[in-house]
Amino acid sequence: MDTSGFEQYSDEEIAELVIKDKAFFGILIRRYEKKLGGYVWKMSGKNKEEIDDMLQNIFIKAYVNINSLKKEHKFSNWLYGIAHNECIDHWRRYKKHSNNISLEANDNLSAVLTSNEDLVRDIIDRGEADEMNMILNKLPYKYKEILVLKYLEDKSYEEIGEILKKPVSTIGTMLRRAKIRLKKYLENKSNELR
Amino acid sequence: MSLDEKILAKIEKENIWIRPRWFFTIQNLFFGGLFALMLVGGAISFGIILDIASFENNNKNLSSLPFFWMVVFVMFLLVGRMIVNRLGWIYKVRILSLVVILLAVNALFGYFVFASGKAEKIEQQLIEKLPLYQKISPISKWEEKNETNLNRIVEHDLVNIENEKNVAGEHNYKEADESDDRDSETHNDNSSLGQNRQNDTDIDALIKKEKEEKEEKNQVLLVEKKIPTVDETEDEDVEVVSEKKSKEISSQENTNDEYSDVEIDLAEDLNEEATGDEINEE
Numbered sequence: 001m002d003t004s005g006f007e008q009y010s011d012e013e014i015a016e017l018v019i020k021d022k023a024f025f026g027i028l029i030r031r032y033e034k035k036l037g038g039y040v041w042k043m044s045g046k047n048k049e050e051i052d053d054m055l056q057n058i059f060i061k062a063y064v065n066i067n068s069l070k071k072e073h074k075f076s077n078w079l080y081g082i083a084h085n086e087c088i089d090h091w092r093r094y095k096k097h098s099n100n101i102s103l104e105a106n107d108n109l110s111a112v113l114t115s116n117e118d119l120v121r122d123i124i125d126r127g128e129a130d131e132m133n134m135i136l137n138k139l140p141y142k143y144k145e146i147l148v149l150k151y152l153e154d155k156s157y158e159e160i161g162e163i164l165k166k167p168v169s170t171i172g173t174m175l176r177r178a179k180i181r182l183k184k185y186l187e188n189k190s191n192e193l194r
Numbered sequence: 195m196s197l198d199e200k201i202l203a204k205i206e207k208e209n210i211w212i213r214p215r216w217f218f219t220i221q222n223l224f225f226g227g228l229f230a231l232m233l234v235g236g237a238i239s240f241g242i243i244l245d246i247a248s249f250e251n252n253n254k255n256l257s258s259l260p261f262f263w264m265v266v267f268v269m270f271l272l273v274g275r276m277i278v279n280r281l282g283w284i285y286k287v288r289i290l291s292l293v294v295i296l297l298a299v300n301a302l303f304g305y306f307v308f309a310s311g312k313a314e315k316i317e318q319q320l321i322e323k324l325p326l327y328q329k330i331s332p333i334s335k336w337e338e339k340n341e342t343n344l345n346r347i348v349e350h351d352l353v354n355i356e357n358e359k360n361v362a363g364e365h366n367y368k369e370a371d372e373s374d375d376r377d378s379e380t381h382n383d384n385s386s387l388g389q390n391r392q393n394d395t396d397i398d399a400l401i402k403k404e405k406e407e408k409e410e411k412n413q414v415l416l417v418e419k420k421i422p423t424v425d426e427t428e429d430e431d432v433e434v435v436s437e438k439k440s441k442e443i444s445s446q447e448n449t450n451d452e453y454s455d456v457e458i459d460l461a462e463d464l465n466e467e468a469t470g471d472e473i474n475e476e
Contacts, residue, residue, distance in 0.1 A: 019212060022205055029198035052197065059201050064210060068218045165285040 011075035018066055029059055032076070035153075036083050042133055042148045043087040044094075054090060058083050077162040080155075084145070084163055091141055138185055143178035150175060225280045232274035233299060239267040240304025241313035248308075262330050271296055355397060362401045 006014060006027060017024040033055065040046075040054050061082050069078050132152075136144045149155045149163065157175075161168045195203075204210070246260040274296055278284045284292070307313050320327045 022202065022212075025205075026198040026202055029201055030196075033197050055197060056201055056204065059197075060204065060210060063201075063205060064213055065218075066212055067215045068213070161286065165279060167286050167288045169288055 012069075012071070015066055015069055015075055018063070022063070025059075025063055028062075028075075028079075032079055036079070039080070039083055039148065039153055040087060042136070042152055043145065044090055045133070045137060046090075054086055058086050061086070074159070074162070077159050080149075080153075080159075080163045081165070087145075088141075135182065135186065139178065139181055142174065143181055146171065146174050147178050147182070222281070225277055229274055229277045229281065232270050232277060233296075233303065236267055236270035236274060236296070236300035237303030237307050238313065238316060239263045239270060240300050241307030242317050243267060244304065244308040245313040245317055267300070271300065358397065358401060362404065 006017070006024065009017075009027075011028065011031070014024050014027050018028070036058060037051055037055060040051050040058075044051070044054065046054070058079070062079055065082075069075065136147060139147070145164070146160065149160045155163065157168045157171050160166075160171050164171070166174075243260050243263045246263065271293065275289070275292060278292065278296075287295075304313075
């Protein structure tokens, strides 16, 4: 079936159509392939093949459970929720073999630490997202996850709450703690390198 | 081959199908039911905690706390908390608020379970039907301890009764024994210390009554023997009278062995009395 005329439809409308014809699911895959790929990479740090496998699992789970998507839910949050669960499963399976990424001495990072009104945002704005990603791998998973969703995926508190199935107030608390941990880690690392 | 083509081909090839809506409806009902079950379980366990706490109101110590039911209650609460997250929008409520709400609901229903007497019934049923639970139930332990104490009291009382029986003599022995049997039955029936004490008092009263009756009989007998002796000494020869009385006494001796010693003493006294009078006359 030709689905080219449905590109302007919203995600939720397309999801309704998928129940009638699975060809419409292709539109949703194309829309979220890159976004989810980036998210999965940031959360797992795996190579392209492994990320493709994880993406396949995520989209197939979404297809099978598409009837559980309620009208009040936003499709993107619902899909991110599935991706979050897949990443947690993957992390649990492979946490013993996590990457040991070393942090190089970086003057820019040290400079950021001195004026950290919004530490993570500063790092990303300075074009150091890759470096940021390496640092995030050193943090506990729950903090890394929340930082990725907030600063790398640009999700709001409400959206993060919906994805992680947590109240908004808890998200705020977790985010604050995550930033404190990150700052502490960077300070320690910076002192070691001097 | 792009990712969407790969995935659609896989869906086609492996004949992957979309789960119908009713599947999710049943799933929600299942988790809802499980959550309700956790609430009921929590309420029952809370009711039993209240029941045990009120049962041991006069004997409060650390070991008498219903730890088992406390653990069960917390487990119901935690599992309920885990399940509730799967029920739609509940995840938006803060964990602490959710736990407080669950605790309040459980406490409320638990109080109703306790006040209606259901908690006590459930506790008793568990004690009767589960030997393992019998070992850990504070009520069962308390009853066992109480029974041991009662047994000690009963044994102590029995020894006392035996001593009293020895004092009371052969005649009272049978009656005391019967009372003792009655006593034991009373213990078996209701294990009541108060009733045991009451029976002891009855036995005491019985023994006392018997003694009094015996003394009364002796006194009457003495009076019967003495009065005619005094009257007849004025008219008849003392020696003849004493002989007559001796005969009477000896005849009564055959009929009433119980008082023979007293009568012989009496006869001897009379003889002595008569001899004394003769000496005086001379």
